[in-house]
Amino acid sequence: MTISTPSNSPPTDAASDPAIDLAVQDVVPESVDLAEEFESSGVREVMEELDKTLIGLAPVKQRIRETAALLLVDRARKRFGLAHSVPTLHMSFTGNPGTGKTTVALRMADLLHRLGYVRKGHLVTVTRDDLVGQYIGHTAPKTKDMIKKAMGGVLFIDEAYYLYRPENERDYGQEAIEILLQAMENDRDDLVVILAGYADRMDRFFNSNPGFRSRVAHHIDFPDYSDAELQQISELMVTEQNYEFSDKALTAMAEYINLRRKQSHFANARSIRNAIDRMRLRQANRLFQANAGPVGRKDLITLEEGDVRASRVFTGGLDSDAKPILPSAED
Amino acid sequence: MRITQGTFSFLPDFTDEQISAQVQYCLDNGWALNFEYTDDPHPRNTYWEMWGIPLFDIADAAGVMMELAACRKVHAGTNYIRMTAFDSSHGWESIRLSMITDRPAHEPGFMVERQEQAGRRIAYTTRAYVTTRPAGERYT
Amino acid sequence: MNDLTDTKAIPEKSRYSAGVMEYKKMGYWEPDYVPKVTDVIALFRVTPQEGVDPEEASAAIAGESSTATWTVVWTDRLTACDKYRAKCYRVDPVPNTTDQYFAWIAYDIDLFEGGSIANLTASIIGNVFGFKAVKALRLEDMHIPVAYLKTFQGPATGVVVERERMDKFGRPLLGATTKPKLGLSGRNYGRVVYEGLKGGLDFMKDDENINSQPFMHWRDRFLYVMEAVNKAQAETGEVKGHYLNVTAGTMEEMYARAEFAKELGSIIIMIDLVIGYTAIQSMALWARKNDMILHLHRAGNSTYSRQKNHGMNFRVICKWMRMAGVDHIHAGTVVGKLEGDPLMIKGFYDTLLGENVPANLQHGLFFDQDWASLNKCMPVASGGIHAGQMHQLIHHLGEDVVLQFGGGTIGHPMGIQAGATANRVALEAIIQARNEGRDYLAEGPEILAAAARWCSPLRAALDTWKGVTFDYASTDTADFVPTATAS
Numbered sequence: 001m002t003i004s005t006p007s008n009s010p011p012t013d014a015a016s017d018p019a020i021d022l023a024v025q026d027v028v029p030e031s032v033d034l035a036e037e038f039e040s041s042g043v044r045e046v047m048e049e050l051d052k053t054l055i056g057l058a059p060v061k062q063r064i065r066e067t068a069a070l071l072l073v074d075r076a077r078k079r080f081g082l083a084h085s086v087p088t089l090h091m092s093f094t095g096n097p098g099t100g101k102t103t104v105a106l107r108m109a110d111l112l113h114r115l116g117y118v119r120k121g122h123l124v125t126v127t128r129d130d131l132v133g134q135y136i137g138h139t140a141p142k143t144k145d146m147i148k149k150a151m152g153g154v155l156f157i158d159e160a161y162y163l164y165r166p167e168n169e170r171d172y173g174q175e176a177i178e179i180l181l182q183a184m185e186n187d188r189d190d191l192v193v194i195l196a197g198y199a200d201r202m203d204r205f206f207n208s209n210p211g212f213r214s215r216v217a218h219h220i221d222f223p224d225y226s227d228a229e230l231q232q233i234s235e236l237m238v239t240e241q242n243y244e245f246s247d248k249a250l251t252a253m254a255e256y257i258n259l260r261r262k263q264s265h266f267a268n269a270r271s272i273r274n275a276i277d278r279m280r281l282r283q284a285n286r287l288f289q290a291n292a293g294p295v296g297r298k299d300l301i302t303l304e305e306g307d308v309r310a311s312r313v314f315t316g317g318l319d320s321d322a323k324p325i326l327p328s329a330e331d
Numbered sequence: 332m333r334i335t336q337g338t339f340s341f342l343p344d345f346t347d348e349q350i351s352a353q354v355q356y357c358l359d360n361g362w363a364l365n366f367e368y369t370d371d372p373h374p375r376n377t378y379w380e381m382w383g384i385p386l387f388d389i390a391d392a393a394g395v396m397m398e399l400a401a402c403r404k405v406h407a408g409t410n411y412i413r414m415t416a417f418d419s420s421h422g423w424e425s426i427r428l429s430m431i432t433d434r435p436a437h438e439p440g441f442m443v444e445r446q447e448q449a450g451r452r453i454a455y456t457t458r459a460y461v462t463t464r465p466a467g468e469r470y471t
Numbered sequence: 472m473n474d475l476t477d478t479k480a481i482p483e484k485s486r487y488s489a490g491v492m493e494y495k496k497m498g499y500w501e502p503d504y505v506p507k508v509t510d511v512i513a514l515f516r517v518t519p520q521e522g523v524d525p526e527e528a529s530a531a532i533a534g535e536s537s538t539a540t541w542t543v544v545w546t547d548r549l550t551a552c553d554k555y556r557a558k559c560y561r562v563d564p565v566p567n568t569t570d571q572y573f574a575w576i577a578y579d580i581d582l583f584e585g586g587s588i589a590n591l592t593a594s595i596i597g598n599v600f601g602f603k604a605v606k607a608l609r610l611e612d613m614h615i616p617v618a619y620l621k622t623f624q625g626p627a628t629g630v631v632v633e634r635e636r637m638d639k640f641g642r643p644l645l646g647a648t649t650k651p652k653l654g655l656s657g658r659n660y661g662r663v664v665y666e667g668l669k670g671g672l673d674f675m676k677d678d679e680n681i682n683s684q685p686f687m688h689w690r691d692r693f694l695y696v697m698e699a700v701n702k703a704q705a706e707t708g709e710v711k712g713h714y715l716n717v718t719a720g721t722m723e724e725m726y727a728r729a730e731f732a733k734e735l736g737s738i739i740i741m742i743d744l745v746i747g748y749t750a751i752q753s754m755a756l757w758a759r760k761n762d763m764i765l766h767l768h769r770a771g772n773s774t775y776s777r778q779k780n781h782g783m784n785f786r787v788i789c790k791w792m793r794m795a796g797v798d799h800i801h802a803g804t805v806v807g808k809l810e811g812d813p814l815m816i817k818g819f820y821d822t823l824l825g826e827n828v829p830a831n832l833q834h835g836l837f838f839d840q841d842w843a844s845l846n847k848c849m850p851v852a853s854g855g856i857h858a859g860q861m862h863q864l865i866h867h868l869g870e871d872v873v874l875q876f877g878g879g880t881i882g883h884p885m886g887i888q889a890g891a892t893a894n895r896v897a898l899e900a901i902i903q904a905r906n907e908g909r910d911y912l913a914e915g916p917e918i919l920a921a922a923a924r925w926c927s928p929l930r931a932a933l934d935t936w937k938g939v940t941f942d943y944a945s946t947d948t949a950d951f952v953p954t955a956t957a958s
Binding site: 003005119144149151153187190191 | 383386388389390391392393394395397398
């Protein structure tokens with residue numbers, strides 16, 4: 001389990017907490033300026049942040065924009081006293097590993113917080129192991145514990161389908177599912193649940209658990225990144241860590257991405273991150289072993305072609321018997 | 332009588348919303364909350380029964396209020412329930428706030444027993460009337 | 472004749488020739504000296520006699536409070552006298568004055584006996600205050616090194632353990648001093664104690680001059696008071712206490728009274744500052760050994776702490792008393808009838824409660840002070856305060872304090888219990904509002920008025936004392952004020 005808090009969330013004092021703002025509205029306004037709302041609620045900031053830090057994912061961003069619009073309008077309607085019900089905010093994020101689901105969940109938590117739909121805006125990320133116990137009576141407290149920690153924020157259940165194991169009729173996952181369903185219904189004001197995982201498995205999961213299907217209103221599909229997007233992502237990651245590719249390394253990286261995708265255990269951006277970590281290691285070893293006098297700034301920040309091409313991906317991938325630098329499942 | 336232990340015993344009993352505000356104050360200070368219950372209200376009965384272990388890593392009061400609801404389901408009416416906030420920071424490492432959230436409908440109070448001794452001295456014993464009955468049958 | 476402008480110590484050979492010599496030249500003025508982490512440092516406010524050089528006056532103070540006498544003595548040369556000489560290393564004019572100077576003087580730790588406030592003070596405030604070359608002298612602050620602090624017990628109980636024993640958390644404690652101070656019989660006295668405790672106070676208190684007088688001898692008081700404490704405890708289900716004053720003419724008598732208080736089951740006793748530092752330390756050791764909270768009434772301090780140019784600042788007393796080992800000390804109210812500038816009082820409270828207190832000139836704290844895990848000492852606010860000021864009291868004094876409403880409890884028109892209840896309700900209402908995040912200082916009067924709608928004792932208290940304030944200028948104020956920025 002991990003708990004993340006939004007890094008740039010607004011202060012939660014009464015004056016600026018949108019939830020409290022709504023509570024004290026007793027005068028019906030003449031009109032509502034949606035553009036101004038977009039600005040003042042901080043939604044624009046979140047959307048910009050999303051655009052800036054996340055490459056690609058156009059359909060995801062579009063869905064988030066739509067959700068934000070819905071919630072903004074919903075808020076405006078409330079001020080006019082127009083009939084409204086608390087919208088169902090539970091979501092499912094489907095897609096392959098490394099397609100940005102957790103990152104977007106963090107932004108989503110921030111967004112919901114700024115719009116006043118959750119009070120704190122923190123994200124609690126869990127998997128089956130955090131929710132399901134090994135003995136009788138072990139599961140309910142574990143699941144409830146996680147729900148308590150997530151109250152006021154977002155509970156992100158990664159690979160949610162592992163909760164459901166029809167092959168074992170005494171599996172304790174079912175108990176966790178029931179408690180989660182209850183919380184998703186009764187604590188809608190305090191808790192948003194996001195279920196995440198591979199698209200096909202999530203489909204099967206929803207089909208066998210209609211309770212979840214009926215409580216999840218927003219489905220967002222995360223497509224795989226294109227080669228060009230992964231190339232961009234690799235450059236962004238390298239820059240963030242104060243490195244840069246040489247021109248030849250850049251070409252090699254493009255080849256690497258193309259090859260890597262065809263091999264097993266490909267995990268989009270996550271595979272790229274891991275590859276870069278290993279390239280840094282090779283670069284360091286190269287600098288150290290070359291032992292060619294003092295090294296300058298340029299040497300320290302440049303990843304060379306050789307640092308990329310030394311990967312086993314170029315020699316047949318995971319089955320290759322090339323000697324690894326690091327024991328690793330992927331390289 | 333009304334026993335007046337705890338941070339807020341002289342105010343009317345708090346609503347859930349008011350309790351929740353105190354919970355949030357504690358959470359914002361980084362303190363862990365715990366519920367405890369007892370049917371022995373003696374002022375020096377330090378160790379009330381713990382309802383689970385203290386709730387660490389909770390961000391929002393709603394999570395703590397869930398636990399109070401669960402505790403009440405079992406013990407409200409037949410026990411006192413109090414909420415205790417623990418501060419682990421150096422130089423304190425103890426309780427920061429302790430308030431009674433639930434009390435039995437009728438509180439019979441205490442009697443003072445005086446044992447006269449030499450030189451006008453008196454040895455005092457405070458006894459809760461309810462503790463003449465066995466634990467678990469005191470406020471039923 | 473020596474050159475008067477030469478500030479350097481003179482060479483060894485001529486330093487010890489018989490006769491009278493400037494203190495500056497005898498090694499008591501060392502502007503380049505960097506204090507060691509083990510040095511005790513004292514900050515004096517010096518008002519030199521007219522015509523006396525401030526540095527020479529300050530060096531003289533360093534000399535007279537350590538090794539020097541009025542004339543050169545050859546016996547210095549039998550000692551490591553460089554080490555034992557206190558060193559004045561800095562002299563600054565006091566802001567907004569014409570004739571006063573701050574002098575920083577460092578003392579080697581070997582000048583002092585461990586664990587003895589008496590020995591420390593015999594040097595620092597010994598002969599030197601009568602020294603003719605200064606017109607007036609005030610000890611403003613001291614830095615006590617960790618090494619020396621560790622030779623002291625510190626508060627016998629401390630704030631945290633006191634709260635644990637009392638089972639009282641999250642709010643200031645409430646007390647009241649039994650009034651009238653003098654004349655009540657034991658039986659009548661106990662009545663006041665019972666009413667106050669039953670009404671909602673945590674503590675009642677003997678006053679500083681209640682010892683054993685013809686109208687009430689001490690054993691009689693102790694017996695009736697403990698009847699009141701135990702009965703109030705049973706009526707409320709709360710732990711209650713009464714500070715039994717054990718101050719007496721001799722140590723033997725104080726021990727006897729303390730033992731009797733313990734036998735009767737009292738959780739707290741009290742002493743007066745006038746019994747002296749050694750007696751206080753002895754009582755603190757006794758209190759630690761006997762699980763007793765030790766309350767100190769600062770009787771007498773204003774004879775030397777109030778005037779700005781002579782005597783000593785109360786913050787130094789706070790430091791010494793935390794070292795000496797008392798659990799409670801009266802440290803001002805800001806809003807009440809006794810001397811107390813808000814910033815100065817903040818400095819006292821930080822000194823008593825802090826773990827690592829940074830220097831803060833506006834609060835009168837000249838040095839960083841690491842308290843080396845000595846227990847915290849609970850400040851007590853007493854004198855001319857009432858329920859209507861509750862929001863201000865909590866704003867200025869915080870949560871770790873005993874608020875004592877003597878007149879504000881016993882003078883209540885509906886009786887003592889009602890007075891106590893008014894205070895407790897006001898206190899809890901303000902703490903509730905503070906925790907809810909309300910601007911309780913600005914909204915204080917409304918918060919109290921709202922509580923008074925269902926609590927008639929509070930309503931009567933607010934009506935009776937509305938508008939009572941003690942608005943006199945403080946005499947002991949900060950020398951350093953924040954500069955207003957142009958805006």
